[in-house]
Amino acid sequence: AQSVTQPDARVTVSEGASLQLRCKYSYSGTPYLFWYVQYPRQGLQLLLKYYSGDPVVQGVNGFEAEFIKSNSSFxxxxxxxxxxxSAVYFCAVSSNSGGSNYKLTFGKGTLLTVTP
Amino acid sequence: DTTVKQNPRYKLARVGKPVNLICSQTMNHDTMYWYQKKPNQAPKLLLFYYDKILNREADTFEKFQSSRPNNSFCSLYIGSAGLEYSAMYLCASSRGDSYEQYFGPGTRLTVL
Structure with a gap:
């Protein structure tokens, strides 16, 4: 069965600093990987996705992610x-649940706080 | 419009009483999903509808029911709420051949 681990429950960074949120996945097949963001009182919004090709994918608002197969990381x-x-960020892996249906397995999320 | 709507946004229920949550989308997506999100836990898939076919996860099979009267609407039904049902319930939709899911804002259910 697939799983996603986000080892950092909370991350605090100063405005203007660089950021890395960690995600490791476990999936036996070809992974389709996602990062979602949840702002307060809003639903999950897709930041970026990786299906194949260039392992570095660009998302909205200057975010990017790198798929490293050898490390099972994204x-x-x-x-x-x-x-x-500042928001909660979720990493997810998609798996085929039969036919053309796909289900997402999420990590627990990382709460990002950006301080002035 | 990529909006998924959920009603109500907040729901208070009594132990033992039924609960019905509503989700709608106007993107003509053929698949609609329900997830449960508890604090400090990952969102967990409960069930999904592909067209008119309901698929429920094995470990929550008996706890949740759902209906989809038309392509746009999907409900999540709890027959007898227990304290353990207190959570955020997220609805999502997708085209059947797409990996991308679009999420609603969620319904926060509190069972007392």
Whole structure:
């Protein structure tokens, strides 16, 4: 069965600093990987996704992630964070649940706090 | 419009009483999902509808029911709420051939 581990429950960084949120997955097949963000009182929004090809994928608002197959990792990065990036970030892996249906397995999330 | 809507946003229920949560989408997506999210836990898939076919996860099979009267709407039904049902319930939808899911804002259910 697939699983996703986000080892850091909370991360605090200063505005303007760089950011890395860690994600490791376990999946026997070809992984389809996602990062979602949840701002307060809102639903989960897709930041970026990886299906195949270039292992570094770009997302919205300057976020990027790198798929490293040998390490089973899909870490999220941003060069310079803004206070508005404060949110909960979820890493997820998609698996085929039969036919053309896909189910997401999430990590527990990382609460990012950006301080002035 | 990639909006998934959920009603109500907050729900208070008594132990032993039924609960019905509603989700809607206007993207003509053929698959709709329900997840449960508890504090400090990962969102957990409860069930999904592909068109008119309901698929429930094995470990929550008997706890949740759902209906999908048309393509746009999907409900999550709890027949007799227990304290352990207190959680955020997230609805999502997708095209059947797509890995991407679009999420609603969630319904926070508190059972007292």
């Amino acid at each position: 870490h999220l990065r941003k060069a310079s964070v803004h206070w508005s990036d």
